[in-house]
Each structure stands twice: as structure tokens, then as C-alpha cells.
Amino acid sequence: MEDTILRVEHLSVDYKIKAGYLSAVNDVSFSIDRGKVLALVGESGCGKSTVAHTIMRLSIDHNERIGGNIFFEGQDLTKISEAEMEKVRGKHIGMIFQNPLDSLNPVYRSGSQVAEALRLDGLSKHEARERVIQLYRDVQIPNPEERIEAFPHELSGGMRQRVMIAMMLARHPQLLIADEPTTALDVTVEAQVLNIMKEMCDKEGASVLLITHNFGIVAEIADRIGIMYAGELVEEGEVHEIFRNPVHPYSQALLAALPKIKKSEGTIQTIEGTVPRILEKKPECRFANRCPYADETCRFSSPEAKFIAPDHMVRCHKR
Amino acid sequence: MRDYVIKRISQGILLVIVVSILVFAMLDLMPGDPINIMTDRKVSEEVKEQLRIEYHLNLPLHQRYVIWVKDMLHGNFGKSIKSKLPVMDMMKARLPVTLKLTLTALLVELVIAVPIGLLAAYKKDSIFDRIVMDVSLFFTAVPSYWIAVVFMLLFAVKLRVLPLSGFSTPLHYVLPVASLVVSGIASTIRMTKTEVLDVLREKYVLTAYAKGLKKKSVLVKHVLRNALILVTIMFFMSVPWVISGAVIIENIFTIPGMGQMLTSGILNQDFPIVQACVFILAILTVVCNLICDIITAVLDPRIRISLGGEN
Ligand SMILES: Nc1ncnc2c1ncn2[C@@H]1O[C@H](COP(=O)(O)OP(=O)(O)O)[C@@H](O)[C@H]1O
């Protein structure tokens, strides 16, 4: 019996831009087990959202070129038709976005937007309403009977994100993708919202792909952690293992910089330089220009993913 | 909401008053003496003086304005200098013709342009989008009178399938409406496309897909619904523009609407007519703006609620 719910294999995503193709994700592989939480971390621009959107096959600009495979419950999401993908979204995979104000349609009442999801499963108007009220109760929105009538801008950021959680778990998906679900929220609200999300997912038995800058969150709710740099997954493993024994120079820098990471920016103060935008794939380590251990090998050949323990992947020449 | 409507209406009334003063004053500054234009050279000075008094031209400007407004409030726009008929009666006969022409044109335009704009945005950079954009670029570049003349030559003169001019049957409206539509549709398509493209980039569209909605539902319920707010604004804002466009079309197709009345009024220096026409146009503009504000408030809860209360 396979216990893996999502298996991403050699995923690469290039965005077509004026100057050519931007390599946003390169050769990324990971998997998530049933009921488990995988956290993806990395500075802004590392390609985390791109991974998330690619799994859901969501696109704003329709300018991406995708390679590799994404197996979800046995079917390859990169191969199925759009009509089949419509049946996967919401029903089998839910997704929460970073900014809860933009994520809800300003012209509809919050409850009706949740009901809209439920109605896809054939619930009557009345049944959907009852269920939305129950869901609001589950995500601890006070006065659910009233709040379902509220428009998004009448709700606080934390409340809106609870609505999103309710909406995306309404149809009992097996996987929830949460792309920085609390980055836009106050620190105090952040913990509440995360706990609600985690509890709901535990109750549903849903797996989570959690994208975040916050290592505190990772420590608290994730089972595994994947660290991304410039479109590549540079280290992946069990959370405690990686926290105790980070192997990749970038992971080490990230963890060393821990208290100094600015939540809103997701940049790391102690490492010089910024995440490069890769326009041309070259045989090199993408971290070489910031890495203290870089040498000629690193500048002229790409490190391959290798396992230093059965469960601990790292991508570096020197490890 | 009620306070908002009252506030907008009072602003509108203020605007109409200001415009009426401007219209009145500006026409006074027009060169030439209307009495000289309406009378023969043989007419004696006494008779001319008589006429001046009849049209209140002997009084100072501000007194004439007060008289004009008072008369207007009693539904009296004065008499045409040329035809001697009451302007109000002429207006009653002609305004409906113009409104019928322009509103039909606007509706037809919207019904065609909005779906095309939506599709062009959704299929951005496809062959469909490129053809639509190229064709619409062409039509924004050609003036409406040119299109009108081409239509006339083609359908009325060459093919003889439609009447050349006049306004007696619905068939007579086909060519004028078509000319107006063709000349205005390009910009409406482009504007719809731009707005839909903006909405398509909104995060809530991704949310709509993420919860499992089909493409069509997303487009209709989330994209179009939000884009329609701007389209509505566009529609009401363009009514006065289309009416000005109708001035030319009415003249070409000899349709006795307000546009034709206005042009002949200007040519004849028939100032009561010009004043009445410009004034009606001003009121129409103000009313359209008002409707536009209220509808936007109804469609967009962010505005509706910031106005206090939902009703
Ligand atoms: N549609 C797009 N077209 C071109 N470039 C894009 C597009 N979306 C994202 N990018 C670029 O791809 C890179 C990765 O972005 P993203 O996946 O959003 O990173 P993250 O979520 O880790 O901050 C960034 O350099 C970003 O500017």
C-alpha cells in the first residue's frame, strides 16, 4: 500500500519573459506522505509559489514551460486534461494563498463564496448554508450565522484567512497547499490561524504542503522540511534532523540567521547578496556566488541531489 | 445610501446650474446679431427694436438669464428665431428620435463588444485576439461619417436592401445604428478587454479555480461580474459622447433628431434652439453620471457599505 500522496519528480518550470526563459524551478523532486506536513522554505523568489501553482496547474500569465512529473494519487497532474484537473482542484487538493484580502472576491458575501465550493458537490442551497455555518464554527469564526453574510472587506485579515481555510477544506481534499498563509497577518493572529489550519487538517487527515519563511512554524507543525534556493531544492529531510544537522551551506546560513530573518521580506541578513534570477541554465552551483565554501568545481558543474542518509537529501559538491 | 443619492443629486443640480450659466453667457458672446440674421435688410429699425424686446435682447445679460430660467421651469424654452415655433415642441418631437437612435446603438454595441472583449482577454495573443485587435485598431482610426457614407453607398445605393435616409420605419434605423455601432465598438472592445485582463490577474480568480470551479463559471461569475462594474460605468459615461456622435449621423441620414436641430440652430444663429439643445445635453450628461454612480454603488459592496448601510 503506497502511503505517498504526492510525488514531484524532476519538476522544472521556466517562465517565458522578454529576455528569454527564466528558470524559476529546476529539477525539484520531493514527496509528501498521507497526513504529513512538508514545509518549503527559502528566500523570496526561490520558486516556492511556482512549485505550488504548478501542482495546482494555476497560472496567471500562461507563460510557463513545465518539465518533469507530478504524481498525485497515482495520476500525473502534468499529463491530465484541463477538465480532469478541474475535478482535482478543490475536491482533492485545496490551496490557500498569501494575501487573504485579494484571495476573496470583493463583490460576494464570504459565506456564499464557501457555499459555491460546496455546491459543486451537489449540496442544495440550504444544505450548503448549514454546512458553511458549521465550517465557520470549525475555524472558530465567532457568530457564524452573521459572519457568513459579511463581505470580505468587512472581515479582518485573520478572519478572511479562516474563511479561506474553511473554503479550501470544505470539500475534504487529501492535500492542502498553503502558500505563506500567515505572512500578511499579525504575529498574534498568525499562531491562531496556523493552529486552526493544523487542527482542521489533522481532523480531515489531510496532508499539507506549507510554504513559509517562519522556522518557528516549521518546528511546530511540519514533519519534513525542504529548503529551496534559486529554483532548486538544496536540502530535504525530517525537520528535527535538518534543524539539528543542516548540511547544505545555504541551510546552515538560513538557520544561523534565524532571529534576523525579517518576516515580511523573507530575506536573510547574514548572507551577502540576493537570489539570482537564472536566465541561462549553466553547469554551476546556483549558490556559488554566495557560498563561503565555493571553489572551481562549484563554478563549473552542477551538484546532483544525493542522499547522505536514507531520508536526507542534499545538493552540494562538498557534502 | 440614501444620503449618498441625495448628495449626488444636489451636486448634479449645482452642476446643471453652472452649465446653464456658461451656456447662456457663451452664446451671448457669439458674433453677429441674431435679429439681423432673422430679418431682411428692408425691415425698419423700429420693427427690429420690437423684435429685440420680444426676445428680451434689450435687457442686460443677467436679467435675460433669470427670465430664461423662469420660462424653462415652466417648460418654455422660448421660440425659434427661424421657424417661430416653440422650442419645447420641437424638442419633444426630436429628442425621442435621438435617444432611440443612440440607446439602440449603445445596447447593440455592448451586446457585441462585451463578449468579444471578454474572449479576446481570455484568449490573449491567440489568433482570435490578434484579429479582433487589428480590426478594432482599423475602426478606431476611421471616422463615423466615413463609415456612414460607405454603408449608404453599399447597402442603400448599390445593393438597395436598406432605405437611404429618413426615419419612418425600423429599417431606416439599421444603417444609422450600424454606423454608430461600428464607429464606437472598437474602443468598447478594447476597454472591456483591458478591464477583463486586470480582473483575470486578481488573486480571487485563482481562488475560484482552486476551489474547483469550471472555467466557464470562473469567467462568468467572478471575472465578468467584476469587470461589469467598469463596463456599466463606461456605458453611462458614453451616452453623451454617442449623442454627440449622433449629431453627424443624423445629418448624413437626414434623421430629424436633436443633433440635426442643433446643427441647423448653430448655422442659423438660432440661439434659443442652441441654448435648449446644449442645456439638454448637459442635463443628460449629469443624469448619466448620477445613474452611473448609483449603479456602481449597488454593484460594488465596497462602495455600498462605505456609504453606510446596505439599503
Ligand atoms: N508569470 C511569471 N513570469 C515571469 N516570471 C515569474 C512569473 N512568476 C514568477 N516569476 C519569477 O519566478 C521566480 C520565482 O518566483 P516565485 O515562485 O513567486 O518565488 P517565491 O514564491 O519563492 O517567492 C521569481 O524570480 C519571480 O520573479
Ligand code: SF4
Ligand atoms: S556546491 Fe559548492 S558552492 Fe554550491 S553549496 Fe556546495 S560548496 Fe557551496
Ligand SMILES: [Mg+2]
Ligand atoms: Mg511566493
